[in-house]
Amino acid sequence: MLNNITLGQYYPVDSPVHRLDPRVKLLLTIVFIVAVFLAKSWIGYLLLTAFIVFSARMAHVPLNMLFRGLKPLRLILIITFLLNLFFTAGDTVWVSFWVIRITKEGFLMALFYSLRLMFLVVGTSLLTLTTSPVALSDALEILLSPLKVIRFPAHELAMMMTIALRFVPTLLEEADKIMKAQMARGADFETGNLVTRARAMVPLLVPLFVSAFRRASDLAMAMESRCYHGGEGRTRLRVLKLTGNDAAACGITAVFLALIILEGILF
Amino acid sequence: MSIEVRHLTHCYSEGSALRTVALEDVSFRVESGEFVGIVGHTGSGKSTLVQHLNGLLKPTSGQILVDDVDLNAEKTDRRALRQRIGLVFQYPEYQLFEETVEKDIAFGPRNQKLPQEEIDRRVAYAMECVHLDQKEIGPRSPFELSGGQMRRVAIAGVLAMKPSVLILDEPTAGLDPMGRDSILSMLEELHSRDRITILMVSHSMDDMARLVSRMLVFAEGRLIADGTPREIFAKERMLTSAGLARPEAAQLCCRLRDAGVPLPADLYRPEELKQHLLRLWKEGAGC
Numbered sequence: 377m378l379n380n381i382t383l384g385q386y387y388p389v390d391s392p393v394h395r396l397d398p399r400v401k402l403l404l405t406i407v408f409i410v411a412v413f414l415a416k417s418w419i420g421y422l423l424l425t426a427f428i429v430f431s432a433r434m435a436h437v438p439l440n441m442l443f444r445g446l447k448p449l450r451l452i453l454i455i456t457f458l459l460n461l462f463f464t465a466g467d468t469v470w471v472s473f474w475v476i477r478i479t480k481e482g483f484l485m486a487l488f489y490s491l492r493l494m495f496l497v498v499g500t501s502l503l504t505l506t507t508s509p510v511a512l513s514d515a516l517e518i519l520l521s522p523l524k525v526i527r528f529p530a531h532e533l534a535m536m537m538t539i540a541l542r543f544v545p546t547l548l549e550e551a552d553k554i555m556k557a558q559m560a561r562g563a564d565f566e567t568g569n570l571v572t573r574a575r576a577m578v579p580l581l582v583p584l585f586v587s588a589f590r591r592a593s594d595l596a597m598a599m600e601s602r603c604y605h606g607g608e609g610r611t612r613l614r615v616l617k618l619t620g621n622d623a624a625a626c627g628i629t630a631v632f633l634a635l636i637i638l639e640g641i642l643f
Numbered sequence: 644m645s646i647e648v649r650h651l652t653h654c655y656s657e658g659s660a661l662r663t664v665a666l667e668d669v670s671f672r673v674e675s676g677e678f679v680g681i682v683g684h685t686g687s688g689k690s691t692l693v694q695h696l697n698g699l700l701k702p703t704s705g706q707i708l709v710d711d712v713d714l715n716a717e718k719t720d721r722r723a724l725r726q727r728i729g730l731v732f733q734y735p736e737y738q739l740f741e742e743t744v745e746k747d748i749a750f751g752p753r754n755q756k757l758p759q760e761e762i763d764r765r766v767a768y769a770m771e772c773v774h775l776d777q778k779e780i781g782p783r784s785p786f787e788l789s790g791g792q793m794r795r796v797a798i799a800g801v802l803a804m805k806p807s808v809l810i811l812d813e814p815t816a817g818l819d820p821m822g823r824d825s826i827l828s829m830l831e832e833l834h835s836r837d838r839i840t841i842l843m844v845s846h847s848m849d850d851m852a853r854l855v856s857r858m859l860v861f862a863e864g865r866l867i868a869d870g871t872p873r874e875i876f877a878k879e880r881m882l883t884s885a886g887l888a889r890p891e892a893a894q895l896c897c898r899l900r901d902a903g904v905p906l907p908a909d910l911y912r913p914e915e916l917k918q919h920l921l922r923l924w925k926e927g928a929g930c
Contacts, residue, residue, distance in 0.1 A: 553732065554738050556694065556699050557730075557735065558750075560697060560729070560801070561751040561754065561801060562725065562750075562751050562804065579740045579750065583737055583738050587737055
């Protein structure tokens with residue numbers, strides 16, 4: 377029933393991109409996002425497209441997997457497109473009807489902004505497709521650790537993220553079980569209006585919360601009994617090391633960024 | 644109420660790389676009034692089977708007939724059938740959610756849209772079935788009870804729907820000996836007094852030896868044996884290959900026989916073993 381919900385979208389194959397240091401990948405993704413905002417012309421967009429297609433090829437990720445991330449956002453994409461289409465002032469009027477005025481400038485602007493949104497989503501999807509959630513929170517911890525100076529709890533945050541991710545499948549399984557058990561007692565989760573359906577969730581949510589709290593307390597106990605006391609002095613199982621692979625990725629991205637900046641100046 | 648399973652096969656994640664066959668070509672028929680034990684090693688398909696029997700899972704192929712009506716046919720009212728086949732899941736205490744024990748037990752009958760008086764009667768009946776004092780336990784929160792009591796409340800929640808067939812998945816798992824004993828004697832009573840057909844999944848061969856009149860043995864998704872406990876427990880090799888042990892009494896009997904004590908080979912209940920040993924001892928003392 378709930379098993380078609382997969383957590384994250386990690387695409388487990390072996391590729392040069394998968395093998396990149398997660399810290400580097402995270403930083404390069406940020407660079408890519410900056411580049412998306414720097415690109416001012418269609419030539420810039422051509423460069424962005426080329427970069428995405430090249431990275432996806434290197435990552436052995438099929439392009440349709442990459443575009444799957446856009447699906448949940450289609451409504452936002454459509455709204456962005458329509459808003460820009462109708463509310464951009466311009467001179468070359470294409471359609472004029474009642475209060476609606478569609479201009480060439482509006483159409484181009486709409487296309488430009490929707491594409492920008494798509495680039496952002498696809499670029500970050502590439503990160504989550506090629507990096508396991510655990511590696512990602514590891515990277516985040518290290519990258520945020522300089523902030524410890526201002527008492528930012530980098531380790532605790534990363535630990536919380538890792539634990540939360542770890543428990544999502546467990547709780548999904550639990551929810552599935554409780555749902556079935558209540559259905560066996562005649563509960564109906566599928567029919568009725570919004571209010572009846574929301575009320576029908578009570579027999580599912582209460583046991584789920586109870587079990588989540590029980591698990592949390594068990595886990596806290598288990599961690600404490602193994603002397604966990606936060607990040608101080610803790611060593612890691614997987615020590616992240618930079619390799620030539622990472623240097624190459626940085627190089628390629630640097631060239632790409634330079635091209636984008638050049639494009640901004642020239643066009 | 645009879646349940647017949649015909650050539651049931653179930654695959655999880657059909658049509659993907661993760662496809663696993665949980666049940667393969669399983670057929671059997673359970674008649675009204677039987678007490679059937681379903682045994683098998685972890686991953687042998689027991690829990691998958693049990694969820695098919697009241698329509699929570701749909702077979703990949705094959706049929707389940709309840710009183711000769713196909714459970715998964717288009718026009719079958721599965722919700723109505725589900726209420727006649729009560730299913731108690733593993734660790735059912737994790738499904739409790741109401742403020743009081745009484746309200747929780749009333750959840751099933753309330754879903755059946757019964758009048759309030761009938762609901763009250765059902766709650767009283769169910770609590771009596773599981774030996775819980777309605778005056779004392781009824782108004783309390785289910786979350787402040789002991790593990791054994793919570794489990795009995797959860798079983799009462801299913802019994803309140805007055806099912807004619809009761810299916811239990813590992814009803815004694817994780818309970819202390821006393822809690823286990825009270826669940827088992829409660830089931831015994833439900834079967835003999837209320838004439839409820841019971842199917843019980845269990846790891847515990849001792850539970851089986853004590854209660855059931857027929858056993859179904861599963862291994863790797865297949866039904867590999869179907870017979871009385873006496874027949875099943877005599878097939879030691881078959882049980883070992885299915886990753887199962889024999890009841891403790893049967894094991895003790897076997898070792899005593901190896902040591903030269905003249906006992907019959909097919910004893911499996913502690914009681915009968917005791918009687919045979921006492922008789923031997925008396926005969927020995929006589930001469």
